[in-house]
Amino acid sequence: MGLIMNLIPLPAFSDNYIWLLQHNGRALVVDPGDAQPVLDALAPTGWVLDHILVTHHHADHVGGVAALTAATSATVYGPAHEQLPIDVIPMTQGQGLSWQGVDFEVIDVPGHTAGHIAYWGHPPGMAPVLFCGDTLFSGGCGRLFEGTPAQMLHSLDQLSALPEATQVCCAHEYTLSNLKFALEVDPTNLDLIAYQTHCQTLRAQGMPTLPAHLGLERKINPFLRSRQPAVRASLRHRPPTPMHDADYLAALRQWKNEYR
Numbered sequence: 001m002g003l004i005m006n007l008i009p010l011p012a013f014s015d016n017y018i019w020l021l022q023h024n025g026r027a028l029v030v031d032p033g034d035a036q037p038v039l040d041a042l043a044p045t046g047w048v049l050d051h052i053l054v055t056h057h058h059a060d061h062v063g064g065v066a067a068l069t070a071a072t073s074a075t076v077y078g079p080a081h082e083q084l085p086i087d088v089i090p091m092t093q094g095q096g097l098s099w100q101g102v103d104f105e106v107i108d109v110p111g112h113t114a115g116h117i118a119y120w121g122h123p124p125g126m127a128p129v130l131f132c133g134d135t136l137f138s139g140g141c142g143r144l145f146e147g148t149p150a151q152m153l154h155s156l157d158q159l160s161a162l163p164e165a166t167q168v169c170c171a172h173e174y175t176l177s178n179l180k181f182a183l184e185v186d187p188t189n190l191d192l193i194a195y196q197t198h199c200q201t202l203r204a205q206g207m208p209t210l211p212a213h214l215g216l217e218r219k220i221n222p223f224l225r226s227r228q229p230a231v232r233a234s235l236r237h238r239p240p241t242p243m244h245d246a247d248y249l250a251a252l253r254q255w256k257n258e259y260r
Helices: 035-042 065-071 149-160 175-185 190-204 214-220 229-235 245-258
Strands: 006-012 016-023 026-030 048-053 075-079 089-091 096-099 102-108 117-121 129-133 167-170
Touching: 006 035, 006 167, 016 035, 016 167, 026 035, 035 048, 035 065, 048 065, 048 096, 102 149, 149 214, 149 245, 167 214, 175 190, 175 229, 175 245, 190 214, 229 245
Parallel strands: 026 048, 048 075, 075 089, 129 167
Antiparallel strands: 006 016, 016 026, 096 102, 102 117, 117 129
């Protein structure tokens, strides 16, 4: 068999993606909030699910794990610092795991939840992959349900520092709404304008906008660009007046929360 692995987004619920990585008859899935899309993908192929990666505790990311472990012999990895409804091998920054010759690094990315983690690896024959759950979206970032703006800024900084060829495997199809907001923040960004047109075309054809590409996200995602003058200029009109880097991210996230 060839070296190239298959990276497949499995739609779930209204806008989730469960990511499936397949190679040599084996499969790994990330954040299976629902077991059925995974079972439906495995059934006609004969692929054997042997690894499940979990990024955080929300039900739309873990709800299908129990059914999948009952149906398979998959090993489950998840955040060490969160209460989960299933048993996992606890993972935190500095640890890693291997699957089909891919070494995945674990990155602590608190913000959306207090113990959120991400997984980064470089499969042979393809660009690196980042499974980032709900921390980073194309054109956006996750809501701060449990963490602080300073934590989220640090988390986004860590992800932004990864190799620019990295494929960003976000867990939700939020791209078009994120880009609409991003253009309010950064209306003269030509890369952003072109990317919105590209993503609108994909969605009109019923195709996912993901995975995103980190190099482009650095150019168009306001949450990765909260230190840039163009983004900060938009935020100066929004109280309270930001004083520190984390304040700008907090103001940006609050604006997004209120944006319709």
